[in-house]
Amino acid sequence: MSTRKNETMVRARINGEEVAFLCEPRETLLDVLRNDLELTGVKEGCGNGNCGACNVIMDGVLVNSCLVLAVEAEGRSITTVEGLAAPDRLHPLQQSFLEHAALQCGVCTPGFLVAAKSLLDHNPHPTEHEVRYWLAGNLCRCTGYDKIVRAVLDAADKMDGN
Amino acid sequence: MQAFDYIRAQSAEQAVALLSQAGDHARVLAGGTDLLAQLKEGRRKVSLVVDIKFIPELNELCYDPAEGLWLGAAVPCYRIYNNHAVARAYPGLIDAASLIGGVQIQGRASLGGNLCNASPAADSIPALIAHAAICQIAGPAGRRHVPVETFCTGPGRTVLAAGELLVSLHLPPPRPGFGAAYLRFIPRNEMDIAVVGSGASVQLDERGETIVSARVALGAVAPTPLYVQEAGAALVGRSVADAEAAIAEAAGLAQAAARPIDDMRGTVAQRKHLAAVLTRRALRIAVERAKSNLSGAQQ
Ligand SMILES: Cc1cc2nc3c(=O)[nH]c(=O)nc-3n(C[C@H](O)[C@H](O)[C@H](O)COP(=O)(O)OP(=O)(O)OC[C@H]3O[C@@H](n4cnc5c(N)ncnc54)[C@H](O)[C@@H]3O)c2cc1C
Ligand code: FES
Numbered sequence A: 001m002s003t004r005k006n007e008t009m010v011r012a013r014i015n016g017e018e019v020a021f022l023c024e025p026r027e028t029l030l031d032v033l034r035n036d037l038e039l040t041g042v043k044e045g046c047g048n049g050n051c052g053a054c055n056v057i058m059d060g061v062l063v064n065s066c067l068v069l070a071v072e073a074e075g076r077s078i079t080t081v082e083g084l085a086a087p088d089r090l091h092p093l094q095q096s097f098l099e100h101a102a103l104q105c106g107v108c109t110p111g112f113l114v115a116a117k118s119l120l121d122h123n124p125h126p127t128e129h130e131v132r133y134w135l136a137g138n139l140c141r142c143t144g145y146d147k148i149v150r151a152v153l154d155a156a157d158k159m160d161g162n
Numbered sequence B: 001m002q003a004f005d006y007i008r009a010q011s012a013e014q015a016v017a018l019l020s021q022a023g024d025h026a027r028v029l030a031g032g033t034d035l036l037a038q039l040k041e042g043r044r045k046v047s048l049v050v051d052i053k054f055i056p057e058l059n060e061l062c063y064d065p066a067e068g069l070w071l072g073a074a075v076p077c078y079r080i081y082n083n084h085a086v087a088r089a090y091p092g093l094i095d096a097a098s099l100i101g102g103v104q105i106q107g108r109a110s111l112g113g114n115l116c117n118a119s120p121a122a123d124s125i126p127a128l129i130a131h132a133a134i135c136q137i138a139g140p141a142g143r144r145h146v147p148v149e150t151f152c153t154g155p156g157r158t159v160l161a162a163g164e165l166l167v168s169l170h171l172p173p174p175r176p177g178f179g180a181a182y183l184r185f186i187p188r189n190e191m192d193i194a195v196v197g198s199g200a201s202v203q204l205d206e207r208g209e210t211i212v213s214a215r216v217a218l219g220a221v222a223p224t225p226l227y228v229q230e231a232g233a234a235l236v237g238r239s240v241a242d243a244e245a246a247i248a249e250a251a252g253l254a255q256a257a258a259r260p261i262d263d264m265r266g267t268v269a270q271r272k273h274l275a276a277v278l279t280r281r282a283l284r285i286a287v288e289r290a291k292s293n294l295s296g297a298q299q
């Protein structure tokens, strides 16, 4: 980072841990997650809200971290893709993405995983139609989406069995 | 992004004081889905960003069947459509709130921001006009109220004067026999900017036989969202049994009122055509919703 003026201390809960960081008001949450907190699972695709690669869950709500200021995170709780897996086991969505080959280059995958987690948190039994609508804000240049949709539906079924 | 200061305002009065002091270079932040994209592109110059979404009044979502809906300017879309009582009472508003962007945008985007950004194609504005919303504005001289159809004055321009802030929207309570709808045309199913949008509402008499009043508004066919008063007036006194003829007339008037431009999203001819088609369809839905609502929107 170049010289910073005007820095503010921000305290937030990220993937379950209390974190404090310094940032300038003009930095996005995406910038800070990637550059300062080394949570590089969060990707920048477009930087303007159109692709979903930067998706995180903030206080239970799915948002594009490229359109959130890092200072807005003060006092909030944030989940990134790094917060999905248990220490010894992938999240069922991650496992399902692997089994269904729901990724190629993988740059969109963290965003899709976080978006899908948010969907299943709100609606554990989505229809295919609901999955497609919920994921409409996530773009993938490689897979053609179908395998992603199958992976999410299958994960929903399997999580139901738990 | 350019450097700026950030302040979380605690009250509307504090926000007004900050905005008045900082003048032209201060900007209000609600969900940021327009503002942050604009700042990144360098389309706006700011030295101060005033975050208003932690002000309780701007976060209020309060529906009373007798009093109507108070909608804080910073309430994000998802809170609006997830509220079942509001969803039942204000179907046109819900049509619009649930198609702004995708879920990630709806988690942040507010209708206050949609309105203050004043895009001619903003989806919520024709719906708010159909629902006869009133804007409450706070400023250095106190509070004032304006009907939503007069809020936008040009692309990106509004009636807000220096130091003023949109606090909330008030929507009158729906009476039995009220129905509303918003439709837009885009080339895909979601995540796009309206080529044309149409919001409509009708009020039937208590027996559901006659149209007592109606409102029609268009998006993306003029420099501002357009309230087409004459289209609503054409429906007044018409029989519901024969609504199709009245609706066709209203759709013709909406088409005549549209003054669109040619751009990458559509041509003048296509937009004029769409203004009629969407108005006809929105009115049909509004009438159907009104008929199914004769026993009252209240629960
Ligand atoms: C990917 C994407 C898809 C989108 N899709 C749509 C769509 O389908 N339909 C649509 O209509 N829009 C769409 N938008 C635009 C945007 O999301 C909406 O206009 C949204 O409602 C803006 O609300 P906000 O709370 O994010 O506003 P902000 O970005 O916070 O603010 C918008 C503007 O209004 C001002 N402002 C905000 N609140 C107030 C207030 N209370 N008083 C005074 N000034 C205020 C701000 O200073 C700023 O200039 C989309 C945007 C993105 C990035
Ligand atoms: S990088 Fe945030 S939506 Fe594309």
Ligand code: FES
Pocket (backbone or CB within 6 Å): A102, A103, A104, A105, A106, A107, A108, A109, A139, A140, A141, A142, A143
């Ligand atoms: S796997 Fe390459 S963009 Fe989705």
